[in-house]
Amino acid sequence: xxxxxxxxxxxxxxxxxxxxxxxxxxxxxxxxxxxxxxxxxxxxxxxxxxxxxxxxxxxxxxxxxxxxxxxxxxxxxxxxxxxxxxxxxxxxxxxxxxxxxxxxxxxxxxxxxxxxxxxxxxxxxxxxxxxxxxxxxxxxxxxxxxxxxxxxxxxxxxxxxxxxxxxxxxxxxxxxxxxxxxxxxxxxxxxxxxxxxxxxxxxxxxxxxxxxxxxxxxxxxxxxxxxxxxxxxxxxxxxxxxxxxxxxxxxxxxxxxxxxxxxxxxxxxxxxxxxxxxxxxxxxxxxxxxxxxxxxxxxxxx
Amino acid sequence: xxxxxxxxxxxxxxxxxxxxxxxxxxxxxxxxxxxxxxxxxxxxxxxxxxxxxxxxxxxxxxxxxxxxxxxxxxxxxxxxxxxxxxxxxxxxxxxxxxxxxxxxxxxxxxxxxxxxxxxxxxxxxxxxxxxxxxxxxxxxxxxxxxxxxxxxxxxxxxxxxxxxxxxxxxxxxxxxxxxxxxxxxxxxxxxxxxxxxxxxxxxxxxxxxxxxxxxx
Numbered sequence: 001x002x003x004x005x006x007x008x009x010x011x012x013x014x015x016x017x018x019x020x021x022x023x024x025x026x027x028x029x030x031x032x033x034x035x036x037x038x039x040x041x042x043x044x045x046x047x048x049x050x051x052x053x054x055x056x057x058x059x060x061x062x063x064x065x066x067x068x069x070x071x072x073x074x075x076x077x078x079x080x081x082x083x084x085x086x087x088x089x090x091x092x093x094x095x096x097x098x099x100x101x102x103x104x105x106x107x108x109x110x111x112x113x114x115x116x117x118x119x120x121x122x123x124x125x126x127x128x129x130x131x132x133x134x135x136x137x138x139x140x141x142x143x144x145x146x147x148x149x150x151x152x153x154x155x156x157x158x159x160x161x162x163x164x165x166x167x168x169x170x171x172x173x174x175x176x177x178x179x180x181x182x183x184x185x186x187x188x189x190x191x192x193x194x195x196x197x198x199x200x201x202x203x204x205x206x207x208x209x210x211x212x213x214x215x216x217x218x219x220x221x222x223x224x225x226x227x228x229x230x231x232x233x234x235x236x237x238x239x240x241x242x243x244x245x246x247x248x249x250x251x252x253x254x255x256x257x258x259x260x261x262x263x264x265x266x267x268x269x270x271x272x273x274x275x276x277x278x279x280x281x282x283x284x285x286x287x288x289x290x291x292x293x294x295x296x297x298x299x300x301x302x
Numbered sequence: 303x304x305x306x307x308x309x310x311x312x313x314x315x316x317x318x319x320x321x322x323x324x325x326x327x328x329x330x331x332x333x334x335x336x337x338x339x340x341x342x343x344x345x346x347x348x349x350x351x352x353x354x355x356x357x358x359x360x361x362x363x364x365x366x367x368x369x370x371x372x373x374x375x376x377x378x379x380x381x382x383x384x385x386x387x388x389x390x391x392x393x394x395x396x397x398x399x400x401x402x403x404x405x406x407x408x409x410x411x412x413x414x415x416x417x418x419x420x421x422x423x424x425x426x427x428x429x430x431x432x433x434x435x436x437x438x439x440x441x442x443x444x445x446x447x448x449x450x451x452x453x454x455x456x457x458x459x460x461x462x463x464x465x466x467x468x469x470x471x472x473x474x475x476x477x478x479x480x481x482x483x484x485x486x487x488x489x490x491x492x493x494x495x496x497x498x499x500x501x502x503x504x505x506x507x508x509x510x511x512x513x514x515x516x517x518x
Binding site: 029033036037038039040041042045048049051052055056057058059060211212215216217218219220223 | 340342343351355356358364380386388392394396399423425
């Protein structure tokens with residue numbers, strides 16, 4: 001009976017995050033369009049796109065890994081979301097947070113990417129392999145400052161549990177890691193720009209570059225899976241950063257507000273700065289953000 | 303099939319430490335199966351719902367096949383912004399559902415058009431842009447352009463003019479949406495059912511047919 005309730009909570013939590021992610025994507029499309037001076041697609045366009053991809057009548061497969069690529073990607077997204085507490089103190093949005101989940105989170109962020117790399121590789125399209133190479137180097141580079149920021153937080157709070165880190169930040173703005181550990185927050189937020197894959201770090205999936213990168217050969221239901229994953233993955237990463245640096249959330253409205261503002265950070269950076277090449281972004285991540293991350297660790301090791 | 307198709311090609315075998323191996327490119331790299339006509343989803347309500355979703359989310363293949371391609375960039379930018387109607391550019395034929403044949407199609411381009419069209423997934427829609435796709439337009443007696451597009455591909459909507467303005471294209475998209483919602487835009491099935499006729503027409507103009515009969 002307990003297990004059934006847990007499964008029910010997990011499904012409800014997933015339902016919430018899928019819808020939240022899709023609406024968030026719709027809003028962002030609209031906002032970016034307004035910045036461009038356009039009217040922009042309707043807010044519910046991501047839903048229609050998913051229904052449309054699922055309603056395609058034919059699909060072509062290139063082998064087993066090609067099938068499993070989007071599945072790995074989706075399970076990476078769902079796995080990432082389900083071990084992060086979305087709302088601190090909530091019964092059903094606490095998800096399956098446990099001691100040491102921070103390490104698993106770092107692993108899960110990379111897991112979907114690797115699955116995608118195998119699937120895209122089997123499609124045999126040269127653009128896919130090029131996209132995967134670019135994506136993996138970009139993700140690896142942006143993980144360096146992120147990992148350093150996470151280690152600094154772990155040293156600060158003497159724990160690797162996200163729930164404990166959120167608990168330590170309760171009690172007002174002055175307890176947030178943004179205030180108590182600004183150096184680690186700076187490193188984390190710079191890494192965040194790369195992890196969200198928005199401009200200037202959107203070379204991998206930008207349609208104007210070599211056609212769209214890893215998903216070049218993906219279509220129909222495969223693409224539908226990847227689109228729903230994009231919603232889950234993006235909101236899971238937003239929730240993760242909210243928990244790590246901005247005091248977590250104790251209610252759904254607080255979570256929505258904080259993650260929306262967090263997303264706006266990378267959107268604003270995105271509409272202002274033009275796109276980096278991959279080697280430029282790798283170099284960028286390994287300079288200032290990594291240095292800031294090292295300083296953040298250094299402060300706590302003295 | 304021409305001789306080119308039957309030629310053996312020596313490639314490195316990835317499985318046996320790079321030992322050389324002879325392959326027939328067209329049987330190794332392409333699927334030989336012919337396209338099948340796929341009937342729409344069962345149930346009237348589901349069918350209508352899917353048609354509505356298809357019409358509200360049109361992904362246009364980013365392949366400018368002729369001079370008319372110059373009219374397409376303004377569609378996506380702030381002056382005409384078609385994204386408000388659910389129309390987006392898509393860089394790969396696998397993901398696209400609308401193919402705009404923009405202006406004259408030379409025989410050389412027609413070959414690429416056919417390959418791209420056949421890689422798109424069912425349901426797929428074709429829009430002929432400009433007079434050249436209807437009757438050849440000002441190139442009606444040219445030695446290397448085709449005159450009537452619908453002899454080579456099933457066309458859903460024609461937009462007449464030389465050149466049609468972006469407003470005309472938007473009107474064309476509206477017509478296309480009406481057709482899709484009414485369930486009459488079955489070009490992909492039409493192509494699969496009348497494949498012999500289309501192929502005969504295509505091979506009549508494309509002399510160096512060095513590709514498989516159907517490109518998946």
